[in-house]
Amino acid sequence: MGVDPLQQRRAILLSRPRRGAKCRLRINTSQAQKNAEALEMVAKRSGWELVNKSGHILWVVRKEDVAESLLQLQPGQWLSHIPGMHEACSKASLANAFKATASFWPRTWVIQGPERPDLADMLSSGFVIVKPNRGLQGKGIHLACSSDELQRALSDDVVVQQYISRPLLLDARKWDLRLYALVLPHEDGLRCWLAREGIARVCADIYEELSHTNAKRDTMHLTNYSLNKRSEKFVCNEDPGSGHRGGKRALSAVLLRLQKEKLIASAASVWEELGNLVQHTAGAMRDELQKLALDPSTWDGREEVVQAVHTKFSQSFHILGIDVLLDSSGKPWLLEVNCNPSFSLEEIHPSAGLAKASDVPRALGQPCGCPAHPQVHTHQLSPVDMAVKLPVLEGAVTIVSQLTSTDPTAGTIYTALSR
Numbered sequence: 001m002g003v004d005p006l007q008q009r010r011a012i013l014l015s016r017p018r019r020g021a022k023c024r025l026r027i028n029t030s031q032a033q034k035n036a037e038a039l040e041m042v043a044k045r046s047g048w049e050l051v052n053k054s055g056h057i058l059w060v061v062r063k064e065d066v067a068e069s070l071l072q073l074q075p076g077q078w079l080s081h082i083p084g085m086h087e088a089c090s091k092a093s094l095a096n097a098f099k100a101t102a103s104f105w106p107r108t109w110v111i112q113g114p115e116r117p118d119l120a121d122m123l124s125s126g127f128v129i130v131k132p133n134r135g136l137q138g139k140g141i142h143l144a145c146s147s148d149e150l151q152r153a154l155s156d157d158v159v160v161q162q163y164i165s166r167p168l169l170l171d172a173r174k175w176d177l178r179l180y181a182l183v184l185p186h187e188d189g190l191r192c193w194l195a196r197e198g199i200a201r202v203c204a205d206i207y208e209e210l211s212h213t214n215a216k217r218d219t220m221h222l223t224n225y226s227l228n229k230r231s232e233k234f235v236c237n238e239d240p241g242s243g244h245r246g247g248k249r250a251l252s253a254v255l256l257r258l259q260k261e262k263l264i265a266s267a268a269s270v271w272e273e274l275g276n277l278v279q280h281t282a283g284a285m286r287d288e289l290q291k292l293a294l295d296p297s298t299w300d301g302r303e304e305v306v307q308a309v310h311t312k313f314s315q316s317f318h319i320l321g322i323d324v325l326l327d328s329s330g331k332p333w334l335l336e337v338n339c340n341p342s343f344s345l346e347e348i349h350p351s352a353g354l355a356k357a358s359d360v361p362r363a364l365g366q367p368c369g370c371p372a373h374p375q376v377h378t379h380q381l382s383p384v385d386m387a388v389k390l391p392v393l394e395g396a397v398t399i400v401s402q403l404t405s406t407d408p409t410a411g412t413i414y415t416a417l418s419r
Helices: 005-014 033-046 063-072 091-097 147-153 251-260 267-293 303-315 383-401
Strands: 026-031 049-051 057-060 108-112 128-132 142-144 157-162 175-186 189-195 199-202 248-250 318-326 332-338 346-350 377-381 414-417
Touching: 026 033, 033 049, 033 383, 057 063, 057 383, 063 303, 091 108, 091 157, 091 267, 091 332, 128 147, 142 147, 175 251, 175 267, 175 303, 175 383, 189 267, 189 383, 199 251, 199 383, 248 251, 248 383, 251 267, 267 318, 267 332, 267 414, 318 383, 377 383, 383 414
Parallel strands: 026 049, 026 057
Antiparallel strands: 108 157, 128 142, 128 157, 175 189, 175 199, 175 318, 189 414, 199 248, 318 332, 346 377
16 A cells, blocks of 8 residues: 555654764755755754755756856756756757767657657658657647658657657556666766666557657657646555556666566666766767856856856756666667756646636645646656655765765665766
């Protein structure tokens, strides 16, 4: 049976700090936005203090807050966002970073401006997926397998990518996995740690091989939670320990299930491949990240921010969300890198029996009619999100706060990737 997330939240907030925890680490959450609730939970568990001014760690989410916080950053303080990472994670920047062929990166074309590559060349391997360069949550994505379809989908700022047509299926559905990696600037690139837990995101509809007739069925081909949660077939998962149910599942449980069913060689071998992919990705992003961080246009021409980047770049860290698809052979393919992975702990529960509700988000468990779902629904804490995201956040802050120790990963779910 699943754990009641409301009871779990109360237990976290009322629990005492772990023995031996450093009780005076202060995290400034004045600009943490939707990350604030999760940070509150990990702070309570670890004995850290949340503040609205100063602090050892300044937690930011929006790009505009990065610049202002960077200017205010004092010696000994950390910024939770590496300058330039927002731009470096755009799909076009990733494509530039992988100009040298990476075996896990699908063939990709960058469209910026009116000039168009050879459409026949892009379609030579079958379907392609067209993504807005800075798109989020599956918005603006199109699938195409003809020149006419592709031409209609193209605009002046998109990437076109080979569609991986034979995915490894889970309960006959397409799925992908969200990994979390902690990265810190270092003199020879980026130091990187991979969280040994993630989220498997499962499509609501049974998978059919992509065709003209089903190409617009987003909940069959696109794994984004923001799209699938709106489907009447989406299933919430109350048990993070089970890899058998739900639109979101703990990755470790899914990999153990796939190992048992002999659909992968072993969970350990998949984790090893994922570690190699993340390490290679961080290495490939290094030059592009540094170039963009020092480009005045990144900061709307503000030279004072560029100067702050020069002197304070090493005082930043970043938790990246890395989206990966396993094909039918078990090979991992990098889909994209998210510079602001969601640490919201809420999920949507449709409530068909309720006829009316407020059109603004309500408190947990209260009937709600906000745009997050087409039906009346409630917002609940997600057991899977709590089981995955809280250790990801807690481990990242722990590593940053004890970098000078012999083993900064001690007691966390992170594994250091060799440099």
